[in-house]
Amino acid sequence: MEKIKDSELILNPDGSVYHLNLKPENIANDIIFVGDQDRVESITKYFDSVEFSTQKREFKTQTGTYKGKRLTVISTGIGPDNIDIVLNELDALVNIDFATKTAKSNLTSLNIVRVGTSGSLQADIPVDSLLMSAFAIGTDNMLRSYGLENATNQSIEKSFVNHTNWDLNKGLPYVVSADSDLVKKFKADTVFEGITVTAGGFYGAQGRVLRLKLNDELLNDKIDSFEFDGLKATNLEMETAAIYGLSKLLGHKALSLNAIVANRKNGTFSADPYKTIDELIQFTLNKIIE
Numbered sequence: 609m610e611k612i613k614d615s616e617l618i619l620n621p622d623g624s625v626y627h628l629n630l631k632p633e634n635i636a637n638d639i640i641f642v643g644d645q646d647r648v649e650s651i652t653k654y655f656d657s658v659e660f661s662t663q664k665r666e667f668k669t670q671t672g673t674y675k676g677k678r679l680t681v682i683s684t685g686i687g688p689d690n691i692d693i694v695l696n697e698l699d700a701l702v703n704i705d706f707a708t709k710t711a712k713s714n715l716t717s718l719n720i721v722r723v724g725t726s727g728s729l730q731a732d733i734p735v736d737s738l739l740m741s742a743f744a745i746g747t748d749n750m751l752r753s754y755g756l757e758n759a760t761n762q763s764i765e766k767s768f769v770n771h772t773n774w775d776l777n778k779g780l781p782y783v784v785s786a787d788s789d790l791v792k793k794f795k796a797d798t799v800f801e802g803i804t805v806t807a808g809g810f811y812g813a814q815g816r817v818l819r820l821k822l823n824d825e826l827l828n829d830k831i832d833s834f835e836f837d838g839l840k841a842t843n844l845e846m847e848t849a850a851i852y853g854l855s856k857l858l859g860h861k862a863l864s865l866n867a868i869v870a871n872r873k874n875g876t877f878s879a880d881p882y883k884t885i886d887e888l889i890q891f892t893l894n895k896i897i898e
């Protein structure tokens with residue numbers, strides 16, 4: 609095994625990984641991702657106990673047990689660039705030997721569930737709904753730094769590019785899927801299922817106009833009429849495709865769950881987003897222990 613250079617896998621003086629500030633023993637195999645640092649404790653307040661806490665920049669981590677199951681909750685901050693850091697460093701924690709800086713021969717697969725917020729693109733998926741992302745379309749380009757081989761669904765990619773007449777100056781969107789075992793486990797009558805579009809920004813990248821003109825003013829209308837295999841493009845957020853793509857490439861299982869806080873079709877925003885997020889948190893914790 610070739611040694612990974614110190615400039616490529618950076619460890620802090622205490623042996624923890626550079627951005628996340630974590631050592632291998634600090635994390636569980638089942639991990640919940642949230643965007644917001646404050647959401648970590650909105651989840652761990654339900655735990656039996658918390659054994660470990662740390663924070664560096666936007667990456668706050670707590671590990672503990674929920675009804676006897678060891679879980680880690682970590683905040684990723686906003687966007688696919690942060691997911692690149694979080695997934696590579698979590699993978700290093702389980703699959704690289706920090707003493708020799710070489711890849712382990714027996715690889716560990718983590719179970720990752722995102723508990724995030726999102727904006728619906730469909731009038732019939734109102735604010736305060738819960739939604740599971742069966743597929744994700746990444747419009748952010750982060751994943752295209754990696755050799756993708758068979759990690760993406762090229763037939764959905766082609767169909768999306770044709771349907772939206774996508775401007776390829778913005779890069780080629782990539783399509784990735786949730787882990788099928790996690791989809792089965794988290795399926796529920798109370799949870800919508802759809803294709804999530806991951807954007808590299810909150811405003812222009814999601815078709816929001818404040819003072820600037822957009823590259824394509826009709827883009828959201830073209831996205832919300834996109835359907836593949838009976839599933840519609842349902843919502844916009846900023847991490848899911850990056851999580852699915854990197855998890856697949858690194859051999860981890862991932863699922864993204866969304867509390868719908870905005871509805872872009874009718875221009876509404878939830879009157880109490882924290883209530884909906886709490887509903888999603890309780891749903892997630894109870895499914896994780898099944």
Ligand code: R1P
Pocket residue numbers: 642643644685686687723724725726810845846847
């Ligand atoms: C934007 O407000 C943020 O909210 C969504 C988006 O993906 C983006 O990170 O998720 P979180 O609430 O988990 O951060």
Ligand code: URA
Pocket residue numbers: 725726727728810814844845846869870
């Ligand atoms: N998060 C997003 O990225 N977009 C929304 O519309 C709502 C939450």
